[in-house]
Amino acid sequence: MKILFVCTGNTCRSPMAEALLKHKVPGAEVQSAGIFAVNNQRPNDHAVDALQQDGVVLDSTSQPVTGKLLQWADLVLTMTTQHKQSLILEYPDFQEKYYTLKEYVSNNDKKIWNDLKKQYADYEEKRSRFIHHNQGKMGSHELEKQLHDYLQDDWEKIQKLESSLINYDISDPFGGDMEIYWKTLKELKQHINELAKELNGT
Incomplete structure (x- = not known):
């Protein structure tokens, strides 16, 4: 290995x-x-x-x-x-x-880690899709702001899962x-x- x-x-x-x-x-x-x-x-x-x-x-x-x-x-x-x-x-x-x-x-915590991996995968997919659909339609600063707002709930879920780990x-x-x-x-x-x-x- x-x-x-x-x-x-x-x-x-x-x-x-x-x-x-x-x-x-x-x-x-x-x-x-x-x-x-x-x-x-x-x-x-x-x-x-x-x-x-x-x-x-x-x-x-x-x-x-x-x-x-x-x-x-x-x-x-x-x-x-x-x-x-x-x-x-x-x-x-x-x-x-x-x-x-x-x-x-x-x-310990294998289930939580598996859930986290899925959450991260979903987060990355949503992030990529949002950028793909909106790039060129707005400035980079505005895109970054809207991307942050769009993913805020997902990021909070990830943080909550991580806080439950040792x-x-x-x-x-x-x-x-x-x-x-x-x-x-x-x-x-x-x-x-x-x-x-x-x-x-x-």
């Missing part, structure tokens, strides 16, 4: 998850990427040090999320619900692959000291261990 970990900038959480999984499951096909990442940035020094003290090597460099990467992956695991939302809205064709890491290794976010250590990075590493290890068990069929 080819796995892609996704976070915001791809210098700490998702490459940490990638390194942990490669360490736990040698030979695993895994990459990491960032929604707002640029190519070839070095990983955060604190992230490298925290993993190194745990005997794990982090030597990957950053890369942005692309359609090609999403096509490559069998499974896309995000660090937060917000990252997952961003992928669903920007790359709706691959949304059956999207889970938060915590969600994927947990069996917190599936991995804490962001960016800007914190080594203690914060250790805390994030501990959190990641717990869920990567569960993922490794699933990949190994145990």
Whole structure:
């Protein structure tokens, strides 16, 4: 199974998850990427040090999320619900692959997540249809305003569903000291261990 970990900038959480999984499951096909990442940035020094003290090597460099990467992956695991939302809205064709890491290794709230996927698919379809029918008939500012009003109820339903979920976010250590990075590493290890068990069929 080819796995892609996704976070915001791809210098700490998702490459940490990638390194942990490669360490736990040698030979695993895994990459990491960032929604707002640029190519070839070095990983955060604190992230490298925290993993190194745990005997794990982090030597990957950053890369942005692309359609090609999403096509490559069998499974896309995000660090937060917000990252997952961003992928669903920007790359709706691959949304059956999207889970938060915590969600994927947990069996809780599966029905709500399935409902959310359907809501997002309906939202994207209505959005595309509205733009198609109204583009060129009004200015971009007016189109944006009317689109917002048209989709407001749908967006509120999505927000309501999401608020009923437990917190599936991995804490962001960016800007914190080594203690914060250790805390994030501990959190990641717990869920990567569960993922490794699933990949190994145990």
